[in-house]
Amino acid sequence: MKRNLAEGNYRITPGNGFFARRTRIRGLLGLLLCFLGILLVFCPSSAQCRLYLDLENPNLAKIPIAVPDFVAQSPATLNGRDLARIVKNDLYLTGLFDIVEGSPPNPQNPTDPPDFDAWSQNGAQALILGKFQVRGDEWVLEAMLYDVALKKLELGKRFSGRINDHRVMIHKFGDRVMEKLTNVPGCFTTQIAFVTDGQSREIFSMDFDGHNLRQLTQTGSINLSPEWSPDGRGLIFTSYLNRKPDLWALDFTSLRPYAISARPGLNASGRYSSDGQNIALSLSFNGTPNIFIITPQGNIIKRLTSGRGNDISPTWSPDGSAIAYVSDHAGTPQIYIIPVNGGDFRRLTFQGNYNTDPKWSPRGDLLAFTARIEGRFQICTIRTDGTDLRVLTKVGTNQEPAWSPDGRMIAFQSNRDGKKLIYVMDARGETQVPVSPITGKAPAWSRTGR
Amino acid sequence: MSSRYLILGMTALLVLFVLASGCARKIVKPNAVPQPGFVGPQVGGPVLEHELQVVQTSLQPIYFDYDNYTLSPEAQAALQHNAEILRRAQQVAVVAEGHCDERGTAEYNLALGDRRARSAVEYLATAGIVPNRLSTVSYGSELPVDPAHNEGAWAKNRRVYLRVSR
Numbered sequence: 356m357k358r359n360l361a362e363g364n365y366r367i368t369p370g371n372g373f374f375a376r377r378t379r380i381r382g383l384l385g386l387l388l389c390f391l392g393i394l395l396v397f398c399p400s401s402a403q404c405r406l407y408l409d410l411e412n413p414n415l416a417k418i419p420i421a422v423p424d425f426v427a428q429s430p431a432t433l434n435g436r437d438l439a440r441i442v443k444n445d446l447y448l449t450g451l452f453d454i455v456e457g458s459p460p461n462p463q464n465p466t467d468p469p470d471f472d473a474w475s476q477n478g479a480q481a482l483i484l485g486k487f488q489v490r491g492d493e494w495v496l497e498a499m500l501y502d503v504a505l506k507k508l509e510l511g512k513r514f515s516g517r518i519n520d521h522r523v524m525i526h527k528f529g530d531r532v533m534e535k536l537t538n539v540p541g542c543f544t545t546q547i548a549f550v551t552d553g554q555s556r557e558i559f560s561m562d563f564d565g566h567n568l569r570q571l572t573q574t575g576s577i578n579l580s581p582e583w584s585p586d587g588r589g590l591i592f593t594s595y596l597n598r599k600p601d602l603w604a605l606d607f608t609s610l611r612p613y614a615i616s617a618r619p620g621l622n623a624s625g626r627y628s629s630d631g632q633n634i635a636l637s638l639s640f641n642g643t644p645n646i647f648i649i650t651p652q653g654n655i656i657k658r659l660t661s662g663r664g665n666d667i668s669p670t671w672s673p674d675g676s677a678i679a680y681v682s683d684h685a686g687t688p689q690i691y692i693i694p695v696n697g698g699d700f701r702r703l704t705f706q707g708n709y710n711t712d713p714k715w716s717p718r719g720d721l722l723a724f725t726a727r728i729e730g731r732f733q734i735c736t737i738r739t740d741g742t743d744l745r746v747l748t749k750v751g752t753n754q755e756p757a758w759s760p761d762g763r764m765i766a767f768q769s770n771r772d773g774k775k776l777i778y779v780m781d782a783r784g785e786t787q788v789p790v791s792p793i794t795g796k797a798p799a800w801s802r803t804g805r
Numbered sequence: 806m807s808s809r810y811l812i813l814g815m816t817a818l819l820v821l822f823v824l825a826s827g828c829a830r831k832i833v834k835p836n837a838v839p840q841p842g843f844v845g846p847q848v849g850g851p852v853l854e855h856e857l858q859v860v861q862t863s864l865q866p867i868y869f870d871y872d873n874y875t876l877s878p879e880a881q882a883a884l885q886h887n888a889e890i891l892r893r894a895q896q897v898a899v900v901a902e903g904h905c906d907e908r909g910t911a912e913y914n915l916a917l918g919d920r921r922a923r924s925a926v927e928y929l930a931t932a933g934i935v936p937n938r939l940s941t942v943s944y945g946s947e948l949p950v951d952p953a954h955n956e957g958a959w960a961k962n963r964r965v966y967l968r969v970s971r
Contacts, residue, residue: 579912580911580912598942623915637915644916667913
């Protein structure tokens with residue numbers, strides 16, 4: 356899966372007109388900025404502030420960003436509009452950006468500086484420009500992020516590699532843009548695994564934006580609940596390969612599935628701890644489905660719950676100290692949290708009579724889950740102390756949330772367009788887009804990039 | 806020889822009974838009483854494929870209320886009927902397949918289907934069927950008999966189906 360990509364900081368060559376001029380004024384500008392620095396602390400909404408998204412700010416304003424078509428510097432088999440669209444879509448899906456469409460004409464000479472004033476009049480505060488060259492089946496991309504108000508180059512990157520890898524290269528640039536603007540890299544090279552919803556129930560993977568679809572299993576049996584290993588080298592999933600729900604693993608190098616836990620009854624909803632050393636799952640060989648922790652080889656480490664209700668769908672806290680899960684021992688399915696190293700469970704959800712599919716955010720502060728509201732199922736988030744319940748979806752039936760590894764996005768299954776598709780939304784639910792090219796359910800987001 | 810003819814005759818009777826009572830997968834009639842004199846395979850000797858078929862078609866599905874695994878009076882009547890058949894077909898084992906309707910989440914439905922299957926098996930065990938003839942498998946909401954999205958389909962899909970084997 357690792358691609359051979361050369362990535363380096365894009366160096367600005369001296370003598371380039373714009374940057375030479377900038378260097379001359381940099382000293383003066385720097386002094387001025389230092390002087391203004393103290394003032395800027397008190398004017399966080401000022402257009403003169405450095406572009407930065409404070410993700411902790413509940414009233415976060417989106418950054419208007421323009422991503423005009425990338426410019427081919429030689430005759431090319433790649434289309435500059437399609438290339439720009441890749442990173443544009445990445446940023447759009449985070450819900451942190453307003454995409455500014457329409458653009459001032461490109462500068463006559465690609466080495467000329469962008470017309471920042473024109474971009475500013477268009478409403479853009481940030482600007483991404485890309486130029487590329489194709490040689491044979493290789494290509495080179497130079498991509499830049501500018502702060503429009505400050506007329507400043509924030510990020511310049513040069514990538515080279517195979518044309519077939521062009522999407523992943525542009526995603527990598529998007530990751531760096533996110534890092535620059537939020538201090539946390541993006542996760543645009545990650546993938547989503549899911550189960551097809553049709554006659555066959557095979558597991559597929561795709562890039563998080565729905566491209567690069569690949570079939571991972573060909574078992575001819577029902578497969579459920581895929582989960583990536585934290586190192587990204589394989590999957591675990593529940594499969595009826597032996598005509599009962601057992602926990603199986605698939606290594607991407609051999610692509611040959613093998614059973615991990617095939618005890619009588621359920622061996623379902625397996626989830627890795629962040630360090631990959633443990634798997635929590637629901638086993639019912641004792642009579643009722645309870646939460647257990649096993650090794651990746653399938654040996655039981657401990658039994659975590661012992662109630663008489665159905666316990667299923669465990670999810671680890673990022674630090675591995677606690678597990679949230681679903682139990683109906685109080686009459687309706689609700690979400691509970693139990694410490695891994697001993698202690699009582701506590702009930703997290705009290706609203707409504709059907710709360711399932713908990714998924715702990717990689718940032719640790721939230722759980723996403725499915726709630727039945729007015730007869731339909733919706734994706735919600737709640738803080739781990741049970742406060743701040745938010746309903747993120749409104750249309751159709753929506754289930755099975757899965758966090759992106761940076762905690763900014765949630766994949767889920769929705770039937771709002773008539774068939775079950777995998778959707779991606781930002782963690783506030785503002786942008787919700789179908790991404791899977793085929794029907795699907797049970798999305799699982801990889802924790803590593805390509 | 807004569808016992809073989811007896812079995813065949815009884816089998817024919819049973820097939821008539823099954824045909825007369827319609828498809829085995831319809832909603833359980835609470836007053837469906839096992840036909841007196843029913844025979845499945847008798848004690849001793851291997852179970853033949855067609856005999857297995859006969860037992861299979863005479864077993865009734867057990868239906869459940871939404872989000873529930875307790876046995877209604879109708880479900881208990883169906884299980885009584887099934888227990889009677891299994892008592893007479895001593896060499897047949899059954900897998901109780903637990904199913905749910907499409908509403909709800911897949912993993913929770915897996916647990917619910919497991920409990921439905923277990924409820925059915927526990928009832929059969931209480932009715933005298935040796936536990937080692939009984940096992941369970943949950944299919945959650947993955948295998949509906951009726952793929953429609955309405956109350957009628959959902960009612961048919963919330964079921965435990967007893968699948969026979971040797």
